[in-house]
Structure formats: C-alpha cells, structure tokens
Amino acid sequence: MIEFREINLEARAPDATDGGTWKSIPLVQRIDPLTRKSCRILSGVKLQPASKPELSPITDVGGFCPFCDNVFESVTFPFEPEIVPAGRIRRNKASVVPNIMAYSGYSSVGIYDTTRHFLELEDFTPPLLNDAFAVMVEHARAIRKVRPDLVWSSISANYLPSSGSSVVHPHLQSSHDFQPMSSQMDQVIGARRYFRETSRSYFDDLVAQELNGSRFIATTGSVNWMAPFAPRGFQEIWGVFDTASDITDLSDSNLVDLSDGVERVLSYYNAHNFSAFNYSIVGGGPDAQQIGFRLTFRILVRSNPDRYYRSDVTYFERLLDEPLLDVSPEEVAKAATKFFN
Numbered sequence: 037m038i039e040f041r042e043i044n045l046e047a048r049a050p051d052a053t054d055g056g057t058w059k060s061i062p063l064v065q066r067i068d069p070l071t072r073k074s075c076r077i078l079s080g081v082k083l084q085p086a087s088k089p090e091l092s093p094i095t096d097v098g099g100f101c102p103f104c105d106n107v108f109e110s111v112t113f114p115f116e117p118e119i120v121p122a123g124r125i126r127r128n129k130a131s132v133v134p135n136i137m138a139y140s141g142y143s144s145v146g147i148y149d150t151t152r153h154f155l156e157l158e159d160f161t162p163p164l165l166n167d168a169f170a171v172m173v174e175h176a177r178a179i180r181k182v183r184p185d186l187v188w189s190s191i192s193a194n195y196l197p198s199s200g201s202s203v204v205h206p207h208l209q210s211s212h213d214f215q216p217m218s219s220q221m222d223q224v225i226g227a228r229r230y231f232r233e234t235s236r237s238y239f240d241d242l243v244a245q246e247l248n249g250s251r252f253i254a255t256t257g258s259v260n261w262m263a264p265f266a267p268r269g270f271q272e273i274w275g276v277f278d279t280a281s282d283i284t285d286l287s288d289s290n291l292v293d294l295s296d297g298v299e300r301v302l303s304y305y306n307a308h309n310f311s312a313f314n315y316s317i318v319g320g321g322p323d324a325q326q327i328g329f330r331l332t333f334r335i336l337v338r339s340n341p342d343r344y345y346r347s348d349v350t351y352f353e354r355l356l357d358e359p360l361l362d363v364s365p366e367e368v369a370k371a372a373t374k375f376f377n
C-alpha cells in the first residue's frame with residue numbers, strides 16, 4: 037500500500053469577519069509518497085479567475101514570428117543529417133525543429149500548427165495534439181538511435197507569457213541529455229526505492245490504489261487521469277501511462293490516448309476561465325522499465341495573462357519547493373471528471 041501522509045498543521049489566525057477573533061483554521065500539509073515533496077492545502081482562499089482575460093493584445097500577430105508559415109522554413113534550421121536524414125520532421129501542420137537556445141544536449145521545439153499564429157484552448161483538438169506529440173517522439177527516437185548515451189528525455193510546454201513562454205505562437209519543447217532534470221531524478225529515485233522495497237511498480241500501484249477514489253478522473257485507453265495527492269501547482273492533473281516508461285516507448289496508440297485526455301483537460305481549464313498552462317512528461321532513464329517507472333503527463337495552470345497580473349509563482353514554489361494550493365486535488369478531480377464523460 038502506498039501511504040498518503042497528511043499532517044494537520046493547526047493554523048491559528050485572526051478572523052477578519054469576526055472582529056479579529058483568533059481562531060483555528062484547517063491547514064493540511066501533504067507529502068508526495070514518491071518524491072517526498074510536500075505542499076499545503078489552504079482553506080477559504082480561492083484564487084480562481086472569475087472571467088476570461090482578453091488575449092488579443094498579446095496574441096495578435098505584431099511583427100516577426102519565427103513559427104508562422106511565411107517565414108518558418110527560412111528562419112528555422114534543419115537537424116543534422118546523421119540524426120534526421122531528411123533534415124526536417126513534419127506531420128500535417130505540426131513540425132519539430134532544433135531549438136537555437138541550447139538548454140539541453142539536444143533541445144528541440146515543436147509547433148502544433150505553423151499555419152495559425154495563435155491557438156485558443158478550444159483549438160487544441162486531439163488530432164492537432166497528436167501530430168505535435170508524434171513529431172516530438174519521432175525526433176526523440178532519431179536522437180536515441182544515434183546517441184544512445186542521451187538516456188534522459190522529456191517533452192514540456194509553456195503556453196502564454198504568464199507561464200514563462202517567450203514566444204506566443206503555441207509550441208512545445210524537448211530535452212535529451214546524459215544527465216536527468218532535478219524532478220526527473222526525484223521521481224526515478226522514488227520509483228527505485230519503491231521497487232527495491234516491494235518489487236512492484238510505484239506507478240502501477242498508484243493507479244490501482246487511486247482507481248475509483250476521490251482523485252481519480254477517468255481513463256483514456258492506456259492513460260489514467262487523476263489529480264495528484266500532493267500537487268506541485270494549481271489545478272494539477274496527471275495522466276499516468278499503463279506501460280510506457282520512456283518518451284521513446286510512446287506508440288501511436290499511446291499518443292492518441294494522451295491527446296484525447298489532454299484535449300479534455302484543456303476543455304476543463306477553459307470552462308473554468310484558466311488560460312495559461314505548463315506541462316511536462318519525463319522519461320525514466322536507463323532502468324525505467326526494470327524499476328516499473330511509468331510516463332506521467334503532468335499539467336497545471338498558471339496565472340492568466342494580465343497587465344498587472346499576479347504571478348502564481350512565489351518564494352514558496354521557487355525557493356522552498358512547497359506549493360500553496362487553494363483548491364484540493366479531490367475538488368479538481370470532481371470538476372474535471374465531467375470533461376471526460
């Protein structure tokens with residue numbers, strides 16, 4: 037059994053609605069059983085947006101965009117021929133090209149649709165998502181074939197400037213390194229520890245234990261969707277794969293299942309006036325299969341873009357690595373489930 041640890045921190049605070057009378061306020065700290073990272077679920081604080089922001093001042097084409105079709109082929113570069121003989125990887129309107137910003141051994145940027153400068157959340161259809169994920173996976177396989185030492189792969193995305201994105205044209209990015217990212221290592225260390233202690237896959241046990249519980253949302257084929265017990269950010273939802281352990285394991289049908297679920301998560305966010313998100317899916321490294329590591333697509337919302345918006349990243353998230361959450365995972369799962377039915 038995976039132990040979900042929750043600690044009552046017994047917060048004392050003056051109640052502004054009752055003349056400042058000191059009261060006990062429910063506050064729980066939850067610890068993620070895999071990574072042992074903690075977060076706090078607050079009560080009574082709701083930071084949810086009441087309306088949708090007007091995005092056109094940010095998203096209207098104003099000047100040069102490297103990902104728009106009119107310049108895309110001339111301002112982006114082909115891959116090295118020993119890795120991608122054709123130079124470019126395209127699938128329908130999606131494409132992947134080398135990232136000129138070198139943040140990994142091999143860094144690439146995928147564009148969901150080079151013919152549209154901006155995609156609203158409702159424009160992320162399953163086929164569009166599927167094409168973009170497919171070109172990223174094809175590129176990952178091409179790299180792994182030539183550079184088998186680059187065993188740590190991931191695919192991630194920022195969407196809109198408030199999520200950290202520097203280019204508005206919707207895109208996703210990948211990393212291929214001989215060293216893991218910090219959270220990638222945390223997950224793998226947790227999975228190795230669990231396997232050593234139980235000879236079982238943490239992720240398989242997690243799905244089995246959460247199935248039909250208050251945080252479980254739905255299954256789309258090979259992907260199990262749930263709100264995590266101890267989220268790292270707002271409205272976080274996970275898609276845990278049933279067998280795939282690395283980015284290069286993802287089959288065509290895995291990607292169809294993933295795209296189906298991602299479209300539903302984005303519909304849920306859109307219906308609740310969220311507009312910016314980050315997601316990430318990390319491979320489990322060289323012994324991923326042996327330790328029962330499973331790919332987990334993690335997505336969360338960020339503050340809506342606004343001239344004077346308040347970033348949802350505070351010192352708690354960035355320096356203490358302890359997110360403060362105003363909506364519990366159980367509430368997120370309950371609200372998101374509707375979008376899978």
Ligand SMILES: [Zn+2]
Nearest residue numbers: 101104153205
């Ligand atoms: Zn563009």
